[in-house]
Amino acid sequence: MLEELKELARLLAARADTAPDIAAADRARRLRGHVEEFLIPRAADLDAPLFVVILGSTGSGKSSLFNGLAGADLSQTGVLRPTTRTARALASPDASLPPVVVQLETEGELVVVRDDAGWSDLVIVDAPDFDSIEESNRTLARRLLEAADLIVFVTTDTRYADEVPWSILHRAGERGVPLLTVINRLPAAPEDRKLVLDDYHRLLGEANLTGLSATVPVEVVGVPLGAVDSATSGLTRDAVEPVRRALEALVDDAEARRLLVRQSLESAIADLPNGVGEIVTEMDLEDHARKELLRIAANAYDGRWSDIGDQIDRGSFLRSEVLREWQDYVGANRVARVVSEGVGKIAASIRAVF
Missing domain, CATH: 3.40.50.300 (P-loop containing nucleotide triphosphate hydrolases)
Known part of the structure; x- marks a missing residue:
């Protein structure tokens, strides 16, 4: 039984370190303390x-x-x-x-x-x-x-x-x-x-x-x-x-003392599944929430990927990309530069004539 209690204490320590909120971490920490500071030494x-x-x-x-x-x-x-x-x-x-x-x-x-x-x-x-x-x-x-x-x-x-x-x-x-x-x-x-x-x-x-x-x-x-x-x-x-x-x-009375100690230990061990069960239930709920979030994310990703696939099949995805590149090329700054350079050349030609 001692080895099982030590393993339980280790698992509770891991739970306390990874619990998603303070209350859950405190529950695991308290139960770990009960196991390490009472059950293990008293059972030994x-x-x-x-x-x-x-x-x-x-x-x-x-x-x-x-x-x-x-x-x-x-x-x-x-x-x-x-x-x-x-x-x-x-x-x-x-x-x-x-x-x-x-x-x-x-x-x-x-x-x-x-x-x-x-x-x-x-x-x-x-x-x-x-x-x-x-x-x-x-x-x-x-x-x-x-x-x-x-x-x-x-x-x-x-x-x-x-x-x-x-x-x-x-x-x-x-x-x-x-x-x-x-x-x-x-x-x-x-x-x-x-x-x-x-x-x-x-x-x-x-x-x-x-x-x-x-x-x-x-x-x-x-x-x-x-x-x-x-x-x-x-x-x-x-x-x-x-x-x-x-x-x-x-x-x-050593025998009376031992009986009281045994009573306390056996009662604590009998109560242990309640504390562990509460933590296991919490973890099951967290796992369910995690899976639900993954499902929502996967559905959103799959839906968007399907939209992109449809656009590629229709050519609209690539067409949109080409248009975007062309618009960048003929953007306001580039057009202004071309016009400015053209006007400059015309002005120079006029001055050359006169």
Whole structure:
């Protein structure tokens, strides 16, 4: 399978270079990135560290969750938007890094933080906002989405039903990537908090999204408003404990981790024909348009060539050419010169007589 995936990546690269428009090139480029940065490395090594990506919309509290899990102020938080301009990865000092993390670090798009707060079998990334005003941030967030083994999705009580976050969740569903979700800043009143959580559970169930295993619904962690630790610029330890517990259960259980990785990989491979099929359909339409243009050009050329043949048969084509040459010969400049020379000779003759 690895060789087939590598060949697919090569073909997608060629498609991206020759696509007739930017949108088609971007589709091929994104799918190629998914193949090269997730499918190939994960298929080659199911036991590589789990790659977890924290995704969320602007101001949802992704960096606060990241800092809370790390127990340290590692990722910038605040009111300035977008706050996260460069992705940050947390890993233990001895952890190996996924290829996409190595590549992004080389490109200057990601900073790796080696810290004892990290895990040896898990690398977690605080991604930029996927709805950022900066296109580069949106592109990076989607690139990380395509490479993740597990997504921790962060939203708020006022934005959990927004269209843009759900476009990301639907893509996660297409990929079949396991999800853990966090609703931040829940209202203090228990009845209000329950209303939000129940509605979010309903939306997740209708979307048929995948939890930490194929048979488990998506887990939703509720975080109350104001659960912030000023010392770490992150969520409090109690607030992030359910997320930490879920991640550490995967770290401690190699078989559970392998099952999750296999689930993510198999789902991504199952979705691959959809992405490839979309590109093939585009190329078929382009080929049809190309053939139609060639047909139109050939018909126009053949018709004109037939007209020329008819004119040659009637002699009108050559007659027209001879007339054109004669008209050039007796053109205004040549006639004027002949007349001028004739008048000059007559004048000279008259002067000679007198």
